[in-house]
Amino acid sequence: MDNILDLDLYRKRRSKEKRAKRKARPRTADILMQAQTLEKLTLQIDNLLEDKARDQAMPDAVAMAAGRYAAMHLYRKHGRAQTFTFFEDCIQTAEICDDILAQLDDELV
Numbered sequence: 001m002d003n004i005l006d007l008d009l010y011r012k013r014r015s016k017e018k019r020a021k022r023k024a025r026p027r028t029a030d031i032l033m034q035a036q037t038l039e040k041l042t043l044q045i046d047n048l049l050e051d052k053a054r055d056q057a058m059p060d061a062v063a064m065a066a067g068r069y070a071a072m073h074l075y076r077k078h079g080r081a082q083t084f085t086f087f088e089d090c091i092q093t094a095e096i097c098d099d100i101l102a103q104l105d106d107e108l109v
Helices: 007-024 028-056 059-078 080-108
Strands: none
Touching: 028 059, 059 080
8 A cells, every 4th residue: 555656746746847847948949049149150250350361461370370269279178089070070161162162163164
């Protein structure tokens, strides 16, 4: 008789647990807003770097300064392996873009 379950009590507890999990889970709208904010910030920084590179006529110096800042910050926060992976992904993306542009040039000629 010690193992009798109070189903009403169990359902109430489960309901509370489900509500707590639902509140703790990020909402899709919140995730979308964060993604849009991140994209906007990234574009602003890209534009700022492009402007500096053009104004100073030293695009390599701007790229190295931005890369150094990124490498140091990411290394401190995420470690060597993840930082290398990030930069490798960036390089692969640049290669893919170059390949696509080359194909478009070939098709237009």
